[in-house]
Amino acid sequence: MIDESMGALPARGVAAERVLGEVRELRGLDRPTHGGRLFAYVYDPGVAGLDELAAAAYAESAHVNGLDPTAFPSLLAMENALVGAAARVLGGGPGTSAPEVVGSVTSGGTESLILAVKTARDARPEIDTPRIVVPASAHAAFAKAAHYLRVEIDSVPIDPETLRPAVADVAAAIRPDTVLVVCSAPSYAHGVVDPVTQIAEVAAAAGVRCHVDACFGGWTLPYLRRLGEPVPAFDFAVPGVTSISVDLHKYAYAPKGVSVLLHRDPALRAPQYFAYADWPGYTMINPVISSTRSGGPIAAAYATLRHLGDDGYLELTRRTRDAVQVLADAVRGVDGLRLITEPESTVVCFTGTDSGPDLFVLVDELAARGWHTQPQLTYAGLPRSVHLTVTAAVAPRAAEFAADLAEAVAAAAVAGPVTLPPELLALAGALSPEALTGDLVAGLAAGLGLGVVGGPDSGAGGGLPERMAPVNTLLDAAPPALRERLLVEFVSLLQRPSY
Numbered sequence: 001m002i003d004e005s006m007g008a009l010p011a012r013g014v015a016a017e018r019v020l021g022e023v024r025e026l027r028g029l030d031r032p033t034h035g036g037r038l039f040a041y042v043y044d045p046g047v048a049g050l051d052e053l054a055a056a057a058y059a060e061s062a063h064v065n066g067l068d069p070t071a072f073p074s075l076l077a078m079e080n081a082l083v084g085a086a087a088r089v090l091g092g093g094p095g096t097s098a099p100e101v102v103g104s105v106t107s108g109g110t111e112s113l114i115l116a117v118k119t120a121r122d123a124r125p126e127i128d129t130p131r132i133v134v135p136a137s138a139h140a141a142f143a144k145a146a147h148y149l150r151v152e153i154d155s156v157p158i159d160p161e162t163l164r165p166a167v168a169d170v171a172a173a174i175r176p177d178t179v180l181v182v183c184s185a186p187s188y189a190h191g192v193v194d195p196v197t198q199i200a201e202v203a204a205a206a207g208v209r210c211h212v213d214a215c216f217g218g219w220t221l222p223y224l225r226r227l228g229e230p231v232p233a234f235d236f237a238v239p240g241v242t243s244i245s246v247d248l249h250k251y252a253y254a255p256k257g258v259s260v261l262l263h264r265d266p267a268l269r270a271p272q273y274f275a276y277a278d279w280p281g282y283t284m285i286n287p288v289i290s291s292t293r294s295g296g297p298i299a300a301a302y303a304t305l306r307h308l309g310d311d312g313y314l315e316l317t318r319r320t321r322d323a324v325q326v327l328a329d330a331v332r333g334v335d336g337l338r339l340i341t342e343p344e345s346t347v348v349c350f351t352g353t354d355s356g357p358d359l360f361v362l363v364d365e366l367a368a369r370g371w372h373t374q375p376q377l378t379y380a381g382l383p384r385s386v387h388l389t390v391t392a393a394v395a396p397r398a399a400e401f402a403a404d405l406a407e408a409v410a411a412a413a414v415a416g417p418v419t420l421p422p423e424l425l426a427l428a429g430a431l432s433p434e435a436l437t438g439d440l441v442a443g444l445a446a447g448l449g450l451g452v453v454g455g456p457d458s459g460a461g462g463g464l465p466e467r468m469a470p471v472n473t474l475l476d477a478a479p480p481a482l483r484e485r486l487l488v489e490f491v492s493l494l495q496r497p498s499y
């Protein structure tokens with residue numbers, strides 16, 4: 001039904017029904033966003049009617065512009081309501097030790113983190129080369145922030161057992177030019193909570209801001225604690241925590257495009273704003289990176305929070321916690337696999353034992369059985385691993401996982417590990433990133449069976465082969481800088497206009 005030759009701008013407009021049919025057909029190329037079988041990228045509460053409600057609220061406000069809160073007070077009201085809710089969930093607001101918490105709604109975790117770094121940087125204009133202290137387990141968005149903002153990173157290694165930074169190492173990394181110390185609650189890769197109390201203490205002692213990245217788990221940890229789980233202190237109840245980010249499009253189950261960045265008080269937030277009056281148009285006052293902002297995501301998040309309510313989130317977290325336990329038991333029950341760490345939030349992360357299967361082959365075998373997990377590459381002494389972000393929709397499916405996992409492990413053992421030509425592996429280990437050309441990557445991609453949009457092997461969405469293990473094995477053999485270059489070249493090959 002999709003007429004690719006016509007592109008997005010046909011000579012004559014196409015009927016609404018047909019266009020919608022095209023979108024639906026394209027969506028058929030995607031991994032399943034619902035149903036609890038995709039363990040990354042999506043967050044599904046499995047609540048009937050919620051999507052429809054969020055979509056209706058989205059549509060209601062899609063054309064509203066967050067550029068000017070005085071023109072669109074509806075958006076300001078919803079944004080303030082979301083910030084208030086996030087502050088309360090994270091230990092701030094009236095009656096707490098952080099009664100003056102303020103914040104902004106951003107488009108996502110990365111934007112919140114870039115803004116947290118920008119705010120800290122701009123609070124110290126006297127520093128020529130601002131630096132931030134970042135544990136190696138922190139999200140890649142801090143590296144992006146540093147890159148965009150010309151801030152230097154002082155990386156703190158994590159202990160391979162606890163997967164956390166040592167507080168003494170964090171303290172030692174703080175210098176006179178440090179503008180921010182970062183910690184995760186929890187980290188994405190392994191779902192572990194950093195020692196926030198101690199890190200915030202050393203930051204405060206040095207007079208430095210401390211940001212807690214709770215983008216991933218900020219909406220589940222408080223509920224896990226209420227369910228009796230031993231969640232360490234990580235929020236505004238901790239003295240020295242100056243800002244916290246939490247993504248509503250993750251465990252608050254709002255549609256994509258909403259995160260909240262909170263500051264302990266208005267003075268801490270002040271450098272976040274950008275204002276510009278020195279041109280002939282309107283005076284631009286932006287609290288966040290975007291200027292024009294759609295009201296859609298904010299209204300959808302507002303509707304989601306109000307509909308689910310505090311009791312709804314408690315119940316969804318209970319289901320998620322139970323699913324985590326079932327999945328972790330499934331891993332414990334299979335020879336050849338071991339948990340990287342005991343789950344302490346909503347992540348199950350496992351690796352192979354010496355006699356275990358090739359994890360990348362296992363990931364493919366699981367995908368063949370309808371379970372889409374996320375492979376994580378070898379990094380700084382940590383073995384390759386498999387990551388599962390667990391959401392409430394997994395709960396009804398979780399019991400099916402154990403049998404499929406055992407079967408997939410057996411199938412991976414029969415298939416044996418990926419063996420790439422030794423010269424290819426040697427190349428991956430030795431090639432300098434600068435030596436990589438687009439042509440070389442295109443050749444590599446073709447050799448590994450990766451179709452490229454517009455190329456002879458491409459499907460409608462351009463393509464990945466069913467078996468990703470050879471690709472992951474090659475990336476695994478490459479150092480991080482080469483992984484980056486390889487994937488940039490590959491993605492840029494995918495991003496070609498279709499005319």
Ligand SMILES: Cc1ncc(COP(=O)(O)O)c(C=O)c1O
Pocket residue numbers: 107108109110111113139141184186187188213214215216217247259
């Ligand atoms: C801990 C953490 N911080 C930040 C982010 C970035 O969020 P986003 O993808 O919404 O930009 C993520 C995303 O997974 C995350 O897990």
